[in-house]
Structures are given as C-alpha cells and as structure tokens.
Amino acid sequence: GAGVSQSPRYKVAKRGQDVALRCDPISGHVSLFWYQQALGQGPEFLTYFQNEAQLDKSGLPSDRFFAERPEGSVSTLKIQRTQKEDSAVYLCASSWDSYEQYFGPGTRLTVT
Amino acid sequence: DQQVKQNSPSLSVQEGRISILNCDYTNSMFDYFLWYKKYPAEGPTFLISISSIKDKNEDGRFTVFLNKSAKHLSLHIVPSQPGDSAVYFCAASTDRYGNKLVFGAGTILRVKS
Numbered sequence: 639g640a641g642v643s644q645s646p647r648y649k650v651a652k653r654g655q656d657v658a659l660r661c662d663p664i665s666g667h668v669s670l671f672w673y674q675q676a677l678g679q680g681p682e683f684l685t686y687f688q689n690e691a692q693l694d695k696s697g698l699p700s701d702r703f704f705a706e707r708p709e710g711s712v713s714t715l716k717i718q719r720t721q722k723e724d725s726a727v728y729l730c731a732s733s734w735d736s737y738e739q740y741f742g743p744g745t746r747l748t749v750t
Numbered sequence: 751d752q753q754v755k756q757n758s759p760s761l762s763v764q765e766g767r768i769s770i771l772n773c774d775y776t777n778s779m780f781d782y783f784l785w786y787k788k789y790p791a792e793g794p795t796f797l798i799s800i801s802s803i804k805d806k807n808e809d810g811r812f813t814v815f816l817n818k819s820a821k822h823l824s825l826h827i828v829p830s831q832p833g834d835s836a837v838y839f840c841a842a843s844t845d846r847y848g849n850k851l852v853f854g855a856g857t858i859l860r861v862k863s
Contacts, residue, residue: 642793669849680754680839680853681794694850729793737782737843739851741793 640664642742644730650748651720659715659745663732670713671739672705673729681729687713720749753777754842756854765863769827773840773854776821780842784851785814785825788837797838798825830861 643662651657663670669688673681674697683697689710698705702721707713717724727746731739755774763769771785781802786794800807800814800823807814813826827834840854 671849671851673851673853678855680756680841680855681851683850683852686849697850731793737784737799738796741786741795743791743793 642730642732642740644728644742644745646745647743648746648748650750653720653722653749655720656716656718657720657747659717659728659747661713661715661730661732661742663711663713663730664734664740665711667732667734667740668710669733669739670707671731671733672713672715673731674699675727675729675744677726684715684728717747720747722749725749751776752855753780754840754852754854756838756840756857758857759855760858760860762860762862763830765832765861766829769825769830769834769859769861771825771827771838771840771857771859773823773825774821775823775842777842777844777852778821779844780852782843782845783814783816783823784841784843785812786839786841786853788839788856794839827859830859832861832863835859835861 672684675681685705686694687707702718704716727744729744731741733739784799785797788794816823837856839856841851
C-alpha cells in the first residue's frame with residue numbers, strides 16, 4: 639500500500655527560474671490538496687482538487703502559482719519566476735472524500 | 751490573522767507522565783478539529799479528531815478535549831512514550847469533510863526516558 643509520494647524531495651532554484659513539483663496521491667483518492675509550510679510554521683492551504691476539478695484555489699499566493707490535475711490522479715504545482723519568499727516545504731495530501739488527509743513527505747524548495 | 755494558535759512552541763515531559771498540548775482558535779465557524787503528528791523529513795500523519803458536537807474523543811493513549819465556549823482544545827497523551835517525541839499540529843475545518851484545513855504553528859514534544 640503506497641502512500642502519497644512527492645518528487646523531487648529537494649529542489650534548489652535560482653531566483654527567476656520556473657519549478658514544477660509533482661504529487662502522486664494514494665490510488666483512488668478523490669480529493670487532493672496542496673499546502674505550503676514555511677520554516678517554523680504550520681502548513682497553509684494553497685489549493686484543492688476533487689478529481690480533475692480545481693474547486694478552491696483561494697490560498698495560492700500569487701498568479702505565479704499554478705496547479706493542475708488533468709486526469710484526476712497525479713497533480714503538479716508549478717511556480718513561475720520563483721522568488722526567495724517562495725522557499726518552503728510544499729506538502730501534498732489526498733483523501734477519499736473525508737476529513738482524514740494523508741500527507742506526502744513534501745518537497746523542500748530553496749530559492750537562491 | 752492566525753485563526754488557530756498553539757502558544758507553546760515546545761514541551762518536555764518525562765516518560766510515563768501525561769503530555770498536554772493546547773490549542774486555541776478564533777473562528778466560531780470551525781466545527782471539526784484534528785491533531786496531526788509529524789516526524790522530521792516526513793509529512794504530517796493524522797492522529798485523532800473531534801466534531802464540535804462532542805466535548806471528548808478518546809483513542810487508546812490519546813484523548814482530545816474540546817471546550818467550545820472557550821474556543822480551546824487540548825490533546826492528552828497518557829502515558830507518554832519516547833516514540834511520541836514529534837511536532838504536533840492542531841488543525842480545524844469549517845466542514846466535516848475537512849477541506850481547507852487551517853493549521854496551528856505546532857508544538858514540539860520531547861519525551862525524556
């Protein structure tokens with residue numbers, strides 16, 4: 639029983655570069671969430687998908703952030719023209735339409 | 751505007767004693783509360799939850815208490831074990847299905863043997 643996986647686990651980007659972070663949810667999970675966790679803080683909601691539909695993107699901090707889940711399974715979070723303040727751990731979670739969200743290990747993004 | 755607050759950044763407890771982790775919230779629309787546990791380099795894992803219609807929920811060594819009038823919840827771990835050493839996050843949601851969880855900043859628990 640594989641859990642939620644994320645890749646890459648670590649990413650270093652130069653300011654201005656674009657990055658793409660991947661999330662493979664638990665097979666069959668309908669809901670998928672992205673969170674951003676800054677150092678010393680709790681995770682903060684970014685966006686939520688139910689199957690391929692993005693139902694809530696109110697947490698995306700700017701129009702440089704874009705998420706997609708075209709086939710209702712794998713999801714990609716893309717950040718364009720990265721800035722230093724984008725440095726954080728990006729967590730993906732999935733759930734079978736319930737309150738219990740299963741989290742992946744996260745991708746630590748460092749923008750230099 | 752922090753809607754969920756964990757005011758103790760860290761807590762140190764002797765093995766076998768009780769650990770009490772506290773959480774306060776400001777949004778009266780929250781009706782579902784969860785605790786997550788996180789080890790280094792891993793994602794948070796669900797521990798226990800409570801609906802706003804209850805004031806207590808118990809699962810083995812873990813009990814969550816909810817005081818709606820005070821907008822306060824707490825997690826009790828009895829007895830504490832060294833393997834419980836981790837970061838504990840309190841989270842809340844405005845709907846039973848837990849979409850858009852709002853997290854506190856976390857409390858680091860150290861259980862000394």
